Amino acid sequence: MEKQEYTITVYTENHVGLLSRIAIIFSRRKINIESLNTSPSEVDGIHRFTIVIFETEVNVKKLVRQIEKQVEVLKAYYNTPDEIVWQELALYKVSTDEIAEKVKVERLLREYGARAVVIRKDYTVFETTGHREETDKLIEVLEPFGLIEFVRSARVAIIKASSGFHEKLREFEAIHPAADSLTIEL
Amino acid sequence: MEAILEQEKSVQVTVSGSVALLESLIAENVQTIFGYPGGAIMPIYDALYDYNEQLTHILVRHEQGAIHAAQGFARASGKTGVVFATSGPGATNLVTGLADAMIDSTPVVCITGQVFSHLLGTDAFQETDVINITAPVTKWNYQVTNPEEIPAVLAKAFYIASSGRPGPVLVDITKDAQLKTFEWQGYTKCAHIRSYRPKPHVRVEFIDAAAALINSAKKPFVIFGQGVILGKAEAEFKAFIEKGGFPAAWTIMGMSALPTDHPLGVGMLGMHGNYAPNVLTNECDVLIAVGMRFDDRVTGRLDRYAKQAKIIHLDIDPAEIDKMVATTVPVWGDCKETLPLLTERLQKQDHSDWLAKFHELALKEHEVVIEQELFPESGQLTMGEVIRTVNEITNGEAIIVTDVGQHQMVACRYAKYQQSKSNITSGGLGTMGFALPAAIGAKLGAPERQVIAVIGDGGVQMTIQELGTIMQSKVPVKILILNNQFLGMVRQWQQLFHDKRYSFVNIESPDFVQVAKGYYIDGQKVSERASLRAALETMLAHQDAYLLEVMVGKENNVFPMVPQGCGVAEIRLK
């Protein structure tokens, strides 16, 4: 089976130590995490991890079950890129002098959907949001002008088919949870 | 203090974190704690001083001994074992036992002391990051810095350790949280955690599918593990195989869930298991796995494992389904619930021809291996005849706790059991040093039963200091050392697979009987066949603890064997 990119979405309690418990599920199996984001979710008090890995579907399924086995994990999902809407954000710091002299800032902004976040005398910080290929392209463009700093955020993703976690959580909270909240998908 | 709490549970009373901890343990019906004190847990030990009547504390000689004892206690009693240890080295000494309890699904709650919370992360004296060190080897762990959390955290700890697929839990309590007082609001047991689903919901459509598959089988074969014992489903399991007339083989961890002489019991699976169940795994048409996890020691080479069979897997842990072996029908859930649902749907069938195949191969194993192992007429004593003689004296009523190595495999191959929870061994981790402390715990967990620790001359020295615990706490366990003067199992591999290059397996031992005497434990040593039975009878009739060292053949091997990298059907009889 082919390896491919999977985005894993994990709904969890906000618990100190859970990040490392989730991280070691991957490191123990020598699986590299391409990107990891933790953030609040649509439900107050519930955290959401977004993890990107390159794996076979068989292995992703097993990993997801190992993640769900953690006591503080409510639910984990895995999706291929076509099943999600996702974005990453990148910041680029360049010398303002260089940029002003040699490039048409306007054009840059337009072409790559970039936006100037900070413009100072000594440097300018641009921001782009998009898929990896898009953010990568701007690096190439800016490199000749002396890219002082570059950073890209982890992926955040919305599952197209998801109707959110509010309803599921109510099921989990019931002392006698509904049958389907106890069911693990095949 | 405890008296006040007893009377006025509803009235608010101010307690320290330490007292809250002990009250929480009492509320969980804990009576026995295995532990070892130290600086960071001193407030708890100070509080314990006043709880002599409600709580029995067994002072071990090493924290590894404490956790193995707690494991033995849990495995023999079905209750949760409890451990106290101090911070730093006390806590790190627990790691082997935690890993062992994790892989063998044993419910244990460990309480570790931790440095004052303001010192966390400063490399303070005896500070270690216990939570992170133990994360991969605990089902759950938690650090308490606020004493008010203690009752709820303990309730959670006991609930998590014992529910679903059991496992070890560690609660690390900073010294300030042990000392600080708060208003005790009473103790409420935990029965639900919203993010935790101990039992997956049973799906009837899979029960139906599984039953249909089983009913259509010509050569059904049941393999079962510790899940049957942990699920307290021994009766349900027996009813299931008896109605279907299915041959059933156990993993080392499932052993004793079914009496060893049950007519449908066809022996042990795995590397040193019996010949028939290994060979016929690759001939059955439907393989029904109950509460077991397809460990590599059971399956051998996976791409040659039961390829011809349809696989039904009953397990409480969804992560086990399809982990090693792809299932045809997964039956998620507690086997105590799922087995009766399957039994209901079974058609009575006659599988006696198929069962006869097992008996045929068993006969072959008997002729080639078992006969001379159990009934040798000359030469040095064999491990097998020692175990056989034990069976004859105890009638299979004893709990046998084994260490790791050849003696473990021989004991598990030949021990007879009438009751469940009688075989206590380190199955998943293979921890040498397990047996002696685990036997202490087993005896305290099942005081009415005879407990025999079967240990090699190598492994006994890994935790021999626990003779001190046996002495001081007067635990009447029987210690049976099978001395082959080698690290036998490793020697066997070196003989078979490394051209007999015996690299550091030649181990010299002290005079074990004298060592025991030093701890005021009686004992003797035998090397003659003629004196074996009498020596075993003396040991088993002895009121107190007793150590019997039996000198056995130096270079005997355990067979059959599925060599590493081979399929189960390639099992060797010699």
Ligand SMILES: Cc1ncc(C[n+]2csc(CCOP(=O)(O)OP(=O)(O)O)c2C)c(N)n1
């Ligand atoms: C803590 C630990 N260290 C090393 C091993 C590897 N090991 C497995 S069996 C064995 C030999 C055990 O020798 P002994 O206790 O004398 O028992 P025997 O095999 O001779 O019955 C060793 C070293 C282990 N299982 N556990």
